[in-house]
Amino acid sequence: MINPEFLDWITTLTGKVPRDERLYIRAVTHGSFGDDDYQRLEFLGDRVLGVTIATQLYHQFPNEPEGKLSQRLNGLVSGKVCGEIASEIGFSDHLLLGKQARDDGARQSNKVLGDVMESLIGALYLDHGSDAAKQFVLKYWGDRISGMAKDIRHPKSALQEWAAAHNRKMPVYELIEKSGPHHDLRFTVKVSVNKVGAVEASATSKQTAETEAAKLFLEKHT
Incomplete structure (x- = not known):
């Protein structure tokens, strides 16, 4: 049975009421918990995140060459940043983990949180379309994009x-x-x-x- 509190959290987080609730359950399901895990949604969400951030950078920094835009993009879509954002918005409390993964500290793992962040973007994209996914990304990545230093040398x-x-x-x-x-x-x-x-x-x-x-x-x- 799907926890209504989880669905309320998803609605508050994304600004959208889930249509296909199973997508969001899958988005927070680790491989240790069940076979229907988040990896395929993570694959999709990674691409949606990348094109959304790339498009925003293209418009926000109109005078920068490709190399500098790529540096900005690589930093913003990194697993480290995805994990940080997931932690900030409380993903840890909603992960579905097997016992071994829980014992290994997966709930606090930046890598796991980063993967789940991307899987949620994938779920939102499938459930509500590209505009909803774009708005979600810009809402939680916007300050990081705007606040990037001018000296962005790697x-x-x-x-x-x-x-x-x-x-x-x-x-x-x-x-x-x-x-x-x-x-x-x-x-x-x-x-x-x-x-x-x-x-x-x-x-x-x-x-x-x-x-x-x-x-x-x-x-x-x-």
Whole structure:
């Protein structure tokens, strides 16, 4: 039986009364809970999120070249940002998880929350169409789009430029550790610049860990 409080939460969150309630149940169902999980909706929602943000960036930053728009887009649709937004709006309380996933901390997993955020966008798109999904995305991503700094160089690019400007060898990235359960892997990466220093950072993907390490290096050594 579908919990009416959950449907009320969905209505408040999206501004739309669910037509196909099963879509929203599926959107919060983890694979550990049942076979009819959120992965297919996540696949769809990821694409809807991407084109919505890309379109908004195209119009909001009319003078920027493709490269800078891509940097903005990659940051805004990252799993980290999706997970942060999902946490802010209370997704953790509504996830349907199996016992093992609950014991492993999936309810607080930024990766799981990010995936579910995308799956909800997919469910809303199927249930109410592209306009509803677009309005939902812009409502919860709008401040992040508007508040983006003008200097949007990727931290890895900025670190590489700094090293070149100071006659240093290029930064070297090394995967130090990969740990955690399958649904919430953690990658620890070390970045080092010869004769300057080294910094480590952890994240839910190797690429993000490298980015965080570069950012920390710049903060510490420049």
